Amino acid sequence: MSQRLSAPARREQILDVALDVFANAGFHGASMNDIAEAAGVTKPVLYQHFDSKRHLYQALIEEVGNRLRTNIDKATAEATDGKSQTELGFRAYFRWVADDHDGFRLLFGSGSRRDDEFNDAIRKITAESARAVAPLIAVDIDESHRETLAHAIVGLAEGASRRLVGLGQDFDPDAIAAEVSALAWAGLRAVTPR
Amino acid sequence: MSQRLSAPARREQILDVALDVFANAGFHGASMNDIAEAAGVTKPVLYQHFDSKRHLYQALIEEVGNRLRTNIDKATAEATDGKSQTELGFRAYFRWVADDHDGFRLLFGSGSRRDDEFNDAIRKITAESARAVAPLIAVDIDESHRETLAHAIVGLAEGASRRLVGLGQDFDPDAIAAEVSALAWAGLRAVTPR
DNA sequence: ATACTGAGTTACCGAATGGTAACCGGCTCA
């Protein structure tokens, strides 16, 4: 049945397959047997590459998080002003969502947030996005409120994406990004000092 | 140890205690024994009031969802124009979050989204919020995009709340609501027909 | 030929957990 693969190749394949399985069934809903079967091997093989189910899951969160981070960083690096930074950031975000539905569901789908260890990893990811957003609020405002608003903006993208992914259909990320970023930018400009 | 309660009283107490336990440990992380112990009874008592663990959880989602819905509906009923509708809606939302941390975490914390059945229940709740938001986008725009933007706005509140609840401290819901609703309203006004 | 390497399998264990059958004991009312 199963092709014999080199260790690194098998590891990659397992990560690939596990993302699919976890995204669809969740951490608790997916058993190691399920993943092994989907990968065309047996359980002990998984344990040759990952110490535990948790480690496998954590590795996935890490990897998917990196993909997201990298995409956004690359996209916004070119921007000079806040407005285009906003536009490019959202575009990168929605493009990522559009072609990594499984990744989105793994991180934000969720069920990952239930576990303290996983939740921390995911919070780190959203916190990074928020840190990129915070400076776009130009007005003088309480630091803690600025952080909260930044997280709200991140939630904006998440809320839209959850629906889009939930619909199951493909969507045009650039079109969505244009509208959402327009909303976000206008909103950010409207924040006033108290 | 355990006080002898009437059936309806016990049922209420179980719901109360279960919300606490589930909110903190998640659906899978909390065992029926945990809940029974927290309620000061034994497992079979739970099964006298709820058919299964899932039914108990579902009942909680339903109840918490109703509280949220009711609060928002009551608050926005008095509003005449879109702007104050937005303000009052967000204020009701954040007030609910502020005094029902456990409820918020149960619905959006989450882990509830992992299960199809639970996810549907929660989607229904956010979809209702979105339906209230959608008419605030006055411009002529594709219906599906309008829906997506409405969900984005709901995500706005969720994103802010998740951070606030995550910090573990109490917060002033009205202050947050003022800022977030200002952001949302300005953002909604900025959506342009394509 | 032989011995080694390393990917993969079979078969199993132990713990946790959802759920249930059978029983208990105090209160109330005829």
Add this chain to the structure above:
DNA sequence: TGAGCCGGTTACCATTCGGTAACTCAGTAT
């Protein structure tokens, strides 16, 4: 006073699932 209602308990079962020890077997280098 005794029957029965009802809230509650003890003790148990069945199953799932993470994790592991021991083994197989093909290729390869000597």
